[in-house]
Amino acid sequence: MRMPFELCLATAGKRVPDGLDWIHEVKHDGYRMLVIREDKRVRLLSRNGLDWTKRFPWIVEAALKNRQKHFAIDGEAVMLGVDGVSDFNALHSRKHDHEVQLYAFDVLAMDGDDLRPLPLHLRKTNLQRLLARRPDGIFIASFEAGEIGPELFRKACEFGLEGIVSKRRDRPYQAGRSRHWMKVKNRAHPATTRVMEAFA
Template identity: 55%
Template sequence: MTKPFEFCKPVSKQAVPTGPDWIHEVKYDGYRGRVIRHGDAVQVRSKAGLDLTYRYPMIVEAARMIRAKQFIVDGEICVMDVRGISQFDWLHSGKYNDDAQLYAFDIIALDGDDLRGLELEQRKSKLAKILERRPQGIFVAPFERGDIGPQLFEVACDMELEGIVSKHLKRGYRPKLCDWVKVKNRSHPAFSRVADQFG
């Protein structure tokens, strides 16, 4: 297997960034994960490096159906309700492992090439291409661009979502200098989980 890369982790902020070079994605409430394929071998890895391959068969099968034979895709492992909203408790219970999907928002390696130095806009294009006819189990994160971020955050809160993540389109995948910003819905259960964890 390809040596694992360090994850790029969004920084918490109070305000959503705006401008033409920023994009905004819904923040799904799940487990951060990475799907690694090398030939016929597929792994699903957690942020802590745990091997979750055996737990999420639909994600693994979807990865095997993609035409590219070597890639590393970054995303969030989620279990969705009928409204398309991620349910952390369902995922955490382990009772819905067969229904878990990957909300894919980045690609950092493809066909032997390390893509971390490319701008996010270029990586997004490559990700969309390999998942163009995506099988069920992995879906591309939709995003909005520019000054719409604050309004999108309000909509996310109204829909009882966890929040949004904003990313600069002209930056590489830089874990040490991450250009990703997360703004959380303070009324969402995830906000309380973090507050309880850190007191």
């Protein structure tokens, strides 16, 4: 399936940016997901353009309950464990598809307007407005701004999280690989091992 929006992809980095122009988000171990609502129709598309609408019904239900009938959200489909941390093995097992939720971190379009040319901080504001009365199933991914990035990364590693993604707050949404989005991974996280094994 042809993607209606080409996703922005983070560039791998070794050091977390600490400047004032950066926004930092915890990297959750899940599947990248584009959620598109067009009136009464909702589609969930994977990063590779696969239609996973029937796979994650809770996300679809939450999107249909939103008062806004036209939007496109970029996020991560996750299965949360009892500790509140994303559990990739449970997600991958397909045994809990009905419990999978979406961490929404960007909005690409809303009410007929293409929001991609807007700087990230304004897209974040629009996303918060879109999900202000959100039902369970879709929630806003938390973020921190400014020089806190390296400390946030240390804490993410302490809690066994995958890492963080740092994004320039003043940049538009850029299709393809971007240096305005930097991903730094926790090397002790299982996701790192999975990637290494895949290329072994």
